[in-house]
Amino acid sequence: MINAPRGTQDILSAQSKLWSLIEKTAEKVFAQAGFNEIRTPIFEDTNLFLRAVGEASDIVNKEMYTFLDKSERSLTLRPEGTAGVVRAFIENHLEHTGKPIKLWYRGPMFRYERPQTGRYRQFHQIGLEAIGSASPHIDLEVINSGMQLLDSLKLTNLTLYINSLGNKNSRTNYINALQQFLFAIKDKVCDDCKRRMEVNPLRCLDCKVEHDQNLYKQAPKIHEFYDEESKNIFEIIKSGLEKLSIKYHVDENLVRGLDYYDHCVFEIKCDSDVLGAQSTVLGGGRYDKLIEDLGGNPNPAVGFALGLERLALLIGENQLAEEKKTFIISDDSSEALLLAKKLRNELDLNVEFDYENSKFKKQLEKALKRNFDQVIFFLESERQAGTFGLKKLKSNQEFKELDFKRLCELLLE
RNA sequence: GCAGUUGUCGCCAAGUGGUUAAGGCACCGGUUUGUGGUACCGGUAUUCGUGGGUUCAAGUCCCAUCAGCUGCCCCA
Incomplete structure (x- = not known):
């Protein structure tokens, strides 16, 4: 007997109907907001992800499906969607087709992780990217499109968390201050945090250990380091959400795992026990420097990705209307x-x-x-x-x- | 990557070292000709995730390996 490889699964009848309902809804919602679908390769040059996702990130460190092909090229099964979309944007000179370029994608992603409920080695995302505008109003458009999709699928119990990492300047200043603070209490925190404060100090703030959390209450806060630009942009986003009647919580510990984010980041979580330890359904943010980091002309951008498996778990099969x-x-x-x-x-x-x-x-x-x-x-x-x-x-x-x-x-x- | 736990028919399972591996559901067929899911009868695991080992004897004990589940790390 040959089984499906670890962390992969077959999507059978009732499930595949559900998936197709989700995808059809996404097609409609995104098209209404003027997003076009883009389909990029499932594998890419390994260097793309090394540069885009960040060498320090967990994805690059331990989760990539990397292999050599017959010509000894190092290729990697895509662990997320943004890098490929950005590569395609640059390679096809899409910036000349009229900014902002609004794209969405769907398809399998691959990460070498320990499988669990709502977490697989081959998993599927639907994502959306708006490239070429720094306006916070397009952040709002992106967040709204995500909420709209989840609303159309009749999901409840959802909470939107947002935070701003500020622009590069603010963030660098903040990280320096934070690191100083952390190094001073290095002996008192858990082993994970000792490691984190070197690699990704922002992550410490999200530590689950209660003792550590109490210490971090004294830590410098990111909003104290925003410059005028960072502050204004975040204010526009917050008031925009209020105008749209989208409820949100500002979570200053929300930092996200990928290296490329600036300014506004957000996550939508669902408190439902069907998801097990995974509560994040959708996550995204702004990445203003990624495109030039990958060799394109400077183009600010914002996007999100959502996990289809998690979404399918939340919706359940009871929402499927039987066809006559x-x-x-x-x-x-x-x-x-x-x-x-x-x-x-x-x-x-x-x-x-x-x-x-x-x-x-x-x-x-x-x-x-x-x-x-x-x-x-x-x-x-x-x-x-x-x-x-x-x-x-x-x-x-x-x-x-x-x-x-x-x-x-x-x-x- | 670390830790715990599980693995017997498509599904839920009994089985706790000793002849041919219960049972239920589902599935298929029948109960003689064109109208209701019922009932009754019959069929369906040479085999207990896989590979080794211990033993006269193993689904039952040991080791390894694969996979599922749960938590951590991290993320969608």
């Missing part, structure tokens, strides 16, 4: 197919029939068991008379000796 299904009971499978084809084409109906020429009773039982809405009786006697029988299984109404036109009318009711 029709079953043809016939003693001749080829005649049944002919009729099915006609009804599918002319009425756009979901029509099935039996392929085994089973007995009448068997076919009716099958139609009931599989939850069909209506059956058409189309046996030898009907065919000779040129008529059809119809039974609505939910309401128990039965119609006999119908001509084709009348059958069609009733089928659509």
Whole structure:
């Protein structure tokens, strides 16, 4: 027996319907806001991620699926979507097509992690990127599009957390101050934090250890280090959210894991036990320097990504509307197919029939068991008379000796 | 990467070293000809995640390995 590789999974019928509902909703919501879909390769030059995601990040340090191809090129299965989109933006000179460039993507991502509920090695994201504008109003557009998608999927229990990391200057000053503070209490904090304060001092603030949290209450706060620009931008975003009636919480410990963020970062979390230890459904922020870091002209940008597996867990399968299904009971499978084809084409109906020429009773039982809405009786006697029988299984109404036109009318009711 | 836990038919499971591995659900077929999911009968694991080992004897004990679940780290 060969099993699916660790951390991967097959998406089967009910799940795949749910996924397709999510994707269709995203297509619609994003199109309404003028975002176009972009499809980029699933693997890229390893250097792209080293530079984009940041050499210090956990993704690069221990989670990349990297391999050499037959020509000894180092390639990596994409661990996230933004890097590829930015690469494509630069390579295809998209900045000349009219800024801002508004793109969205969907598809599998890969990270070599320990699988858990809501966390897989091959997982799927839907993401959105708006490139070429530094206006906080486009941050608002992006956040709104994310909220709109989740609202359209009828999700509740969601909380939006936002924070501003400020621009590069403010952030550098803050990190220096924070690091000084942390080094002074180095002996008192947990081992994880000792490591974090070197690699990613912002992360310390998010430590789960209560003892550490108490110490960090005295830490310098990021908002004390915002310069005028950083402060103004964040104010516009906050008042914009209020105007849109989008509730939010400012969480000064929200720093996010990737190196490339500036200014506003945000996450949407859901408190639901179906997600296990993973509560973040959607996360994103502004990355104003990434594009020039990757060799493009300076272009500020903002985007988010959301996890499809987590979203699917939250929505559950009960939201799926059952499609109306029709079953043809016939003693001749080829005649049944002919009729099915006609009804599918002319009425756009979901029509099935039996392929085994089973007995009448068997076919009716099958139609009931599989939850069909209506059956058409189309046996030898009907065919000779040129008529059809119809039974609505939910309401128990039965119609006999119908001509084709009348059958069609009733089928659509 | 670390820690804990689990792995018997498609699903839920009984089994605690000794003949041919319970049971339920689901699935398939039948109960003789065209109208209801019921009922009854029958079928479906040469095998207990995989590979080794201990033993006269292993699903049951040991080791390894793979996978699932949970927490940590981190993230979508």
